[in-house]
Amino acid sequence: MIDLQMIRDARSRIGGHISSTPTEPSSSLSELFQVPIILKHEHRQKTGSFKLRGATNAILQLSDAEKAAGVIAVSTGNHGRALAHAARAVGSKATICMSELVPQNKVAEIRRLGADVRIIGQSQDEALHEVERLVTQDNLVELPPFDHPHIIAGQGTIGLEIIEAFPNVETVLVPVSGGGLAAGIAVAVKSLHPNAKIIGVSMERGAAMKASFTAGKPTQVEEFRSFADALGGGIGLDNKLTFRLCQQLLHDVILLTEEEIAAGIRHAYLEEREVLEGSGAVGIAALLSGKVGHLSGPIAVILSGRNIAMDLHRQILNGKIDPNHEAF
Structure with a gap:
């Protein structure tokens, strides 16, 4: 399985090849919810996502x-x-x-x-x-997108950066699809701060990890178009790592409607001045939806990606929220 030393080794290995992205308080969200809320700007990574x-x-x-x-x-x-x-x-x-x-x-x-x-x-x-x-x-x-020890360890380096910037973080909201990001961050954060809660966030339309949790084993789901397209896909029926890690370490997985995801994209742009794709905005969307439950900070929100078609982004900002829009 993945451990803290593997993640630390990954950080040393990739340091000269990736960006150590900003981990900064959000004044707009902190004021709105009256708890400290931190944004991890991983959408500013060189290829536009944490991957x-x-x-x-x-x-x-x-x-x-x-x-x-x-x-x-x-x-x-x-x-x-x-x-x-x-x-x-x-x-x-x-x-x-x-x-x-x-x-x-x-x-x-x-x-x-x-x-x-x-x-x-x-x-x-x-x-x-x-x-x-x-x-x-x-x-x-x-080299699969999530169920691989080196992939998980690489994504876990985000957790190290969060803890270094805010050692007392209470909750981390992380997008979850196949679980590589969520598993890596959970191992890193909970190894250093065991009482922290890691909450996964996904979309209602085909959330494979949530369906697998419900079934108690990796489960195949039907895939649909979604504003959070990067969260689509299954976790693999022969999943070896991420299902068990997420099952053991995630406090919950929240599912969002397309309208709620669109609201997260709009808030990121209008209040934070950040362009996010749907998967990158689900943490903000989860807060705005009220589905996170009792809020005690600091809360870290992973902004995981920005690779959205700008035509689609404009349509969402203008209030057009058809997930089957031709920009897909």
């Missing part, structure tokens, strides 16, 4: 032969972009398999970074079948 941490930690531990063979992953967009960036930095080549639900702006950026892009089916699970085929056929090295 660069895990991808970099994983790729830096490959052998020269593995780098030469090339890496492959399934993705809802942000992991693919991060892996393409990290692969190019070490002279490797990435192949990224995605479903037709991935927004076109994310697909285009992955192609710009030189990756071989494969669009397969209507779900991440369908795209994963192509990954499995190419691993066997072309001897590529699979």
